[in-house]
Amino acid sequence: MNKLLVVDDEPEICEFLQAFFEERDFQVEFATSGKDALAKVEKKPPQVMLLDVQMPGMDGMQVLKEVKKKHPKVKVIMVTAIETREKIEEAMRAGADNYITKPLSLEYLEKDVQEKITQLAKA
Numbered sequence: 352m353n354k355l356l357v358v359d360d361e362p363e364i365c366e367f368l369q370a371f372f373e374e375r376d377f378q379v380e381f382a383t384s385g386k387d388a389l390a391k392v393e394k395k396p397p398q399v400m401l402l403d404v405q406m407p408g409m410d411g412m413q414v415l416k417e418v419k420k421k422h423p424k425v426k427v428i429m430v431t432a433i434e435t436r437e438k439i440e441e442a443m444r445a446g447a448d449n450y451i452t453k454p455l456s457l458e459y460l461e462k463d464v465q466e467k468i469t470q471l472a473k474a
Contacts, residue, residue, distance in 0.1 A: 353468050356397035357381040358388040358414065359430070360406040368401060371457060372464070385409025389417055396422045399467045401460075404431035404438065412445060419446035424474070426467035430455065 355377045357368045365381035372379045380397070382388035386409055388402070400418065404411040415427055429442045432453045439450045449463055 352376065352378045353399075354395070354397040355379045355464065356388065356391055356400045358383075358385070358400060358406075358411070359403040360384065361403075364403075372461075375461065377464075385411070385414040388414050392418055392422060392425065396425055398471055399426045399428065399464050401428050401430050401464075404429055404433055404442070412441065415442065415445050415447055424471065426471065428460075428463060428467070430460075 353376070355372050357365045357379060358381065359365050360383055362383055365383060369379040369381050380391055382391050385406055388400070389409075392400070402411045402414060411429060411431070415429065418425055418427060423446070426448045427446065429447045429450045430453065431438070431450070434452045442450050448467060451460060451463065
């Protein structure tokens with residue numbers, strides 16, 4: 352079963368994405384803080400992580416760097432309302448596998464997550 356971790360400080364977004372992907376046979380966990388996300392990755396690394404950039408405390412960029420350092424195979428898709436060239440470039444340099452802006456196209460998001468799973472299967 353494909354494993355997905357959704358990380359967003361807004362619980363309703365986490366719950367919505369969890370329901371969306373569970374309907375598509377994903378095993379989905381969510382975290383509402385960077386610290387919680389890192390703890391879940393340490394316990395059971397997901398194949399793909401949907402990671403919000405702006406969160407209080409430890410932001411998505413810090414989480415991305417930590418995850419990529421310890422678990423480089425985890426595919427990380429940054430999800431944010433912030434679309435600045437600098438943020439996108441910073442995320443990609445830090446190892447993000449994609450950068451998607453809100454409002455989300457669920458069709459695009461699902462396709463991208465599936466592509467990441469396929470890339471992992473081929474690796």
